[in-house]
Amino acid sequence: AQKVTQAQTEISVVEKEDVTLDCVYETRDTTYYLFWYKQPPSGELVFLIRRNSFDEQNEISGRYSWNFQKSTSSFNFTITASQVVDSAVYFCALSDPNSGNTPLVFGKGTRLSVIA
Amino acid sequence: DGGITQSPKYLFRKEGQNVTLSCEQNLNHDAMYWYRQDPGQGLRLIYYSQIVNDFQKGDIAEGYSVSREKKESFPLTVTSAQKNPTAFYLCASSWRDRNYGYTFGSGTRLTVV
Numbered sequence: 529a530q531k532v533t534q535a536q537t538e539i540s541v542v543e544k545e546d547v548t549l550d551c552v553y554e555t556r557d558t559t560y561y562l563f564w565y566k567q568p569p570s571g572e573l574v575f576l577i578r579r580n581s582f583d584e585q586n587e588i589s590g591r592y593s594w595n596f597q598k599s600t601s602s603f604n605f606t607i608t609a610s611q612v613v614d615s616a617v618y619f620c621a622l623s624d625p626n627s628g629n630t631p632l633v634f635g636k637g638t639r640l641s642v643i644a
Numbered sequence: 645d646g647g648i649t650q651s652p653k654y655l656f657r658k659e660g661q662n663v664t665l666s667c668e669q670n671l672n673h674d675a676m677y678w679y680r681q682d683p684g685q686g687l688r689l690i691y692y693s694q695i696v697n698d699f700q701k702g703d704i705a706e707g708y709s710v711s712r713e714k715k716e717s718f719p720l721t722v723t724s725a726q727k728n729p730t731a732f733y734l735c736a737s738s739w740r741d742r743n744y745g746y747t748f749g750s751g752t753r754l755t756v757v
Contacts, residue, residue, distance in 0.1 A: 537684075561743045571732060571751040578745050619687070623743045629694055631677060631702070632742060636686035 530555045532622050534635035541610050542643050549605045549638045551620030562603045563621040563632065564594065573619065579603065610642045646671045650735050650749035657729075657756050665720045665752045667735035673747070674740040676718035680704060681732045681751075690733075693718055694740065722754065729756045 531554040541547045553562065564576040577587060579596055587594045591608045607614050617639045621632040648669045657663045667676065678690040689702030693712040707726025712718050718737075722729045732753050736746040 561745075563745050565748075571734070571753075573734065573736075573746075573748040575745055575747070578743075580743075621745075623745075625741075625743055629675070629740060629742060631689055631692050632746060634687045639684075 530622055530624055530633045532620050532633050532635035534618075534620055534638050536638045537636070538639045538641070540641045540643060543612060544609050546606060546608050547610050547640065547642075549607075549618050549620075549640065551603045551605065551635060553601050553603065553620070553622045555601075555622060555624050557624050557626045559625055561623040561625075562596070563623070564603075564605050565619045565621065567617040567619065567637070569616070576605075576618075607640075610640075612642050612644050615640060615642045648735055648737055648747055648749035650733075650752050652752060653750065655752055655754045657754070659756055660724045661756075662724060663722050663729075663754065663756075665722070665733055665735075665754070667718045667720065667749060668716055669718075669737045669747070669749075670716060671737055671747060672715070673737035674715070675738045675742060676712065677736040677738075677746065678702075678708075678710065678718070678720045679734045679736065681734060687734065690720065729754060 533552045560581045562579045565573040567573045593606045595604045617637045619637045620635045623632050651666045675694045677692040679687040688704050691710040693699035709721045734751045735749040738746045
């Protein structure tokens with residue numbers, strides 16, 4: 529069975545601190561996709577990144593970076609020099625092409641509060 | 645611009661009344677989904693539909709019903725059988741190959757008094 533675990537329920541940091549959000553996943557397949565979404569206070573989930581299991585290169589986009597490690601089944605998300613606008617709930621999700629067209633499996637989310 | 649529209653943004657209903665939440669997409673996506681989110685909770689799947697006139701129950705389908713008569717539309721009815729209907733409801737859509745991820749609507753906050 530597929531599973532996504534975001535062990536950090538809530539994190540608070542002071543502005544300009546770096547913060548890492550953890551995501552650990554379980555799947556029996558070798559081909560799969562991982563996602564991160566951001567849910568700001570407005571409520572809509574915004575897509576941040578999609579990564580397939582064959583691409584283990586780390587990704588950097590501005591202050592955001594993602595560390596994908598198949599050896600530990602983790603896909604962690606780091607925000608560098610955090611800002612108040614980064615305050616949101618962040619969800620990690622998993623998609624397995626070999627499980628039929630079943631819906632994405634989401635973690636329970638991590639609420640990040642960045643304090644000015 | 646393509647996207648998903650959920651309406652209304654806020655909805656108030658009296659206990660015992662059925663209420664229908666609207667979800668419309670113009671992305672030409674095949675699949676559509678309904679999620680429920682309670683304060684401090686993650687996303688719980690209510691129903692999903694991969695093609696017109698077909699839908700499947702998610703993890704918490706009891707007390708809800710859906711229809712998919714058109715590709716663009718996937719309305720959710722919260723019935724009086726739903727014991728705790730007050731929540732934030734999110735609609736999403738995707739290609740049949742959901743490995744490209746979902747596009748989400750902005751949500752409807754339902755309050756039952």
